[in-house]
Amino acid sequence: MLKFIVTMITISKEDYLKEIYALSLFTDEPVSTSKIAEKLNITNAATSDMAKKLSALDLLSYEKYKGVKLTEKGRTIALNTIRRHRLWETFLIKTLGLNWGEVHDEAEVLEHQTSEFLMDRIDQFLNFPEFDPHGDPIPTKEGLMPVLPEVVCLTEAEIGKTYIIQKVDHDNKEVMDYFTKLGIELYSEIALEDRMKFDNSVFVSINNIRHTFSQQVASKLFVVNKNI
């Protein structure tokens, strides 16, 4: 049984819910506590503990040894946290001219500290954007996720075709800084010229300049066919 009363949504709890949401995106299976622990860089023990607390708050369902699943209530909080994160990123890029690699860490802390009033004003200032500067959809205030165009990862794209960059995985700052240095932006045109069988490196052309990306770097870019 729980040893104490759990009442408040805290920064930690928002981070758990956000991470569980991300880990649930492509599966219907419950998320294991160890997977969460790994992502949040804490021990399994801490995650088990928190699972009980969040379960007591009806933010997720938790079966011992089986893992965790968000409830509607938990999903709503996760989406709202993601919303605040992505609005902050958009706002900082728009007002201060920060670049792809600079916004994530800032938004990571600001997302937990912003009143609904301020978030609404930022949303309005940005004219209610559907996508953030990395191409990720911004959940609406009502918790609806705008639908991203059907994208394909650059590692899976067809040789000889020209694409538009529609989304970028920005979990790695170093790679983002590299893209910024090359002048690559969202909605840049990118022609996939060839792929090397040896290690799946790709040869691309962006703004008429040729680049070679390793498979790992290419896997960060998601594109749509230019002629759609």
Add this chain to the structure above:
Amino acid sequence: MLKFIVTMITISKEDYLKEIYALSLFTDEPVSTSKIAEKLNITNAATSDMAKKLSALDLLSYEKYKGVKLTEKGRTIALNTIRRHRLWETFLIKTLGLNWGEVHDEAEVLEHQTSEFLMDRIDQFLNFPEFDPHGDPIPTKEGLMPVLPEVVCLTEAEIGKTYIIQKVDHDNKEVMDYFTKLGIELYSEIALEDRMKFDNSVFVSINNIRHTFSQQVASKLFVVNKNI
């Protein structure tokens, strides 16, 4: 003796240091723990406890039953927190058009959560302002406080003279919203027409419109002589 090790600057600690700085502004006397407790709306016990911790960190000197005084190190942290607060206020007003009453509470949480990098970018964006939208000086990155022009409180001003509003005490949101509603802004011209002996109400004229302010409301406004 302290029961445990104290290492980190936390949000709470920044709030203590900021409050002690504010309470030390017009006196050389040590600040009593009860005064701090009252301002921060916590118990004296908590303040005594924290005094020991901050003293262990060499952020203030603390003599039991005598009160507390910031060290240079503590003063630096307080000033930096105030700097972040006032830059945020200035930024939110400039970008989002928030008004006098709307920024304080937002800045109060954001001030603790902003990297030096982001603060520098905001500072640069605002062109290194010396004063915030309430007329308060913004400490520089080096911890220097810009010198405010010699102001006088409206409660002490001379009848018959015309002044410029140079600073506003914005600790009360209701009063700020009232000023906003009247269209009163920083650097507005204000003519002091009369003062009632009964309760020290003042009759003023701003933008050619007459207002009556209670002494309490008037005490929020600080002015300089128009013809200087």
Add this chain to the structure above:
DNA sequence: CAATAAACTTAAGCATGCTTAAGTATATTA
């Protein structure tokens, strides 16, 4: 100047969120 009031501190305790160490359940494999 002693009694008392006011101010302040200490002690014990609790909520949060983490850790390490030990214990239990599930999965694997011989």
Add this chain to the structure above:
DNA sequence: TAATATACTTAAGCATGCTTAAGTTTATTG
């Protein structure tokens, strides 16, 4: 299917920052 490895949970403990209750010091006043 029993032994063992892996995954997961529980228990104990600690740092932070607060509370209430009890104890101590300083200030006040008759």
